[in-house]
Amino acid sequence: MMDSPTADVMTDWGALHGAAFRGRRALVTGGAGFIGSHLTGVLLGLGASVVAIDDLSGADGSNLAPLRGAAGDRLRVVEASILDAAALADAVAGAELVFHQAALGSVPRSVERPGDFYAVNTTGTVNVMEAARAAGVRRVVFAASSSAYGDAEALPKLETMAPQPLSPYAATKVAGEAVMRAWAHSYGGAGGGPDTASLRYFNIFGARQNANSAYAAVIAAFAKAFLAGEAPVIYGDGTQSRDFTHVDNAVHANLLAAARPGLVRGEVFNVACGERVTVTALARQMAGALGRPELAPRYLPERAGDVKHSVAGLEHAAAGLGYRPVVGFARGLAATVGWYARQHAAAV
Numbered sequence: 001m002m003d004s005p006t007a008d009v010m011t012d013w014g015a016l017h018g019a020a021f022r023g024r025r026a027l028v029t030g031g032a033g034f035i036g037s038h039l040t041g042v043l044l045g046l047g048a049s050v051v052a053i054d055d056l057s058g059a060d061g062s063n064l065a066p067l068r069g070a071a072g073d074r075l076r077v078v079e080a081s082i083l084d085a086a087a088l089a090d091a092v093a094g095a096e097l098v099f100h101q102a103a104l105g106s107v108p109r110s111v112e113r114p115g116d117f118y119a120v121n122t123t124g125t126v127n128v129m130e131a132a133r134a135a136g137v138r139r140v141v142f143a144a145s146s147s148a149y150g151d152a153e154a155l156p157k158l159e160t161m162a163p164q165p166l167s168p169y170a171a172t173k174v175a176g177e178a179v180m181r182a183w184a185h186s187y188g189g190a191g192g193g194p195d196t197a198s199l200r201y202f203n204i205f206g207a208r209q210n211a212n213s214a215y216a217a218v219i220a221a222f223a224k225a226f227l228a229g230e231a232p233v234i235y236g237d238g239t240q241s242r243d244f245t246h247v248d249n250a251v252h253a254n255l256l257a258a259a260r261p262g263l264v265r266g267e268v269f270n271v272a273c274g275e276r277v278t279v280t281a282l283a284r285q286m287a288g289a290l291g292r293p294e295l296a297p298r299y300l301p302e303r304a305g306d307v308k309h310s311v312a313g314l315e316h317a318a319a320g321l322g323y324r325p326v327v328g329f330a331r332g333l334a335a336t337v338g339w340y341a342r343q344h345a346a347a348v
């Protein structure tokens with residue numbers, strides 16, 4: 001899928017982050033993926049130099065292709081795994097900041113392949129910290145996950161709640177948070193190693209999220225179904241709720257965490273929109289937006305590891321990072337649905 005890097009600009013990044021990243025050098029792991037490519041594009045737009053390392057196991061390289069021309073030598077793409085220590089050392093050399101996005105995603109896929117998830121998401125995260133430490137990186141920002149909250153009934157989910165991972169994926173993400181905190185305390189600050197922060201993303205969506213996978217995230221999967229004239233599939237009764245969060249909010253939180261003065265010491269922050277939407281309501285809204293109200297969802301049994309309700313409390317992220325969502329759910333969904341419709345029209 002090719003699109004212009006400016007095709008879906010919704011946020012005035014210069015107004016939000018000014019010159020904070022101009023001339024700075026960053027490594028984005030998983031930089032060819034959905035969130036990583038948005039982050040890479042915004043960093044380049046703000047004047048940073050970026051190395052993106054990605055083994056292309058979950059992306060095909062097309063997300064970064066439109067950025068290459070305008071960025072010139074400020075973008076270098078390293079096609080390699082974070083399990084390859086030599087490639088990682090080469091990619092991180094000279095970086096001041098690391099945005100660690102590389103991972104295997106999807107709860108159901110992790111239930112099928114727990115060992116692979118442990119290797120990439122947990123050992124891979126240790127590798128990233130060790131490479132960052134050897135290279136003198138100042139701060140690592142880690143892509144953690146709201147799946148850490150599991151099925152705790154209390155809502156909203158707050159960072160003070162004990163983690164309760166229910167799937168191998170969630171377990172690897174909680175382990176990643178532990179690595180961030182432990183490395184910051186053992187080696188960070190005065191020890192010369194990187195300071196760290198973990199961002200618990202809640203159901204991120206937006207342009208370029210992969211819809212062509214059996215494990216696609218729900219908004220991407222629904223868009224694909226409606227555009228193909230098929231009923232969307234809902235696992236469970238559809239009353240499960242999520243805090244669907246446009247990708248610009250995740251990018252914004254990463255930039256805030258990277259720029260925050262002082263030491264963060266592995267603290268964990270929710271990154272979300274703060275709005276609770278059921279999956280059936282989501283399907284109804286997308287059916288309306290795509291002009292297919294007659295395509296009623298098909299309900300299948302709930303999947304192992306899925307959680308029932310999820311909505312974030314954002315007070316800690318506001319107090320600790322100055323984070324507030326920059327794109328609300330409705331505006332983000334409209335833009336995203338429009339992007340999938342344009343991709344579909346261009347492909348037929």
Ligand SMILES: NC(=O)c1ccc[n+]([C@@H]2O[C@H](COP(=O)([O-])OP(=O)(O)OC[C@H]3O[C@@H](n4cnc5c(N)ncnc54)[C@H](O)[C@@H]3O)[C@@H](O)[C@H]2O)c1
Nearest residue numbers: 030033034035055057058059081082102103143201203204
């Ligand atoms: N999208 C969400 O809703 C969400 C929610 C919570 C957390 N996250 C986390 O955010 C990060 C980015 O997710 P995304 O939605 O952009 O997914 P994505 O699959 O589009 O991006 C992940 C990228 O990592 C790359 N990758 C996988 N294994 C690798 C390896 N061994 N070495 C190098 N690169 C590798 C993939 O090729 C892919 O490009 C992930 O860490 C994910 O766990 C995402």
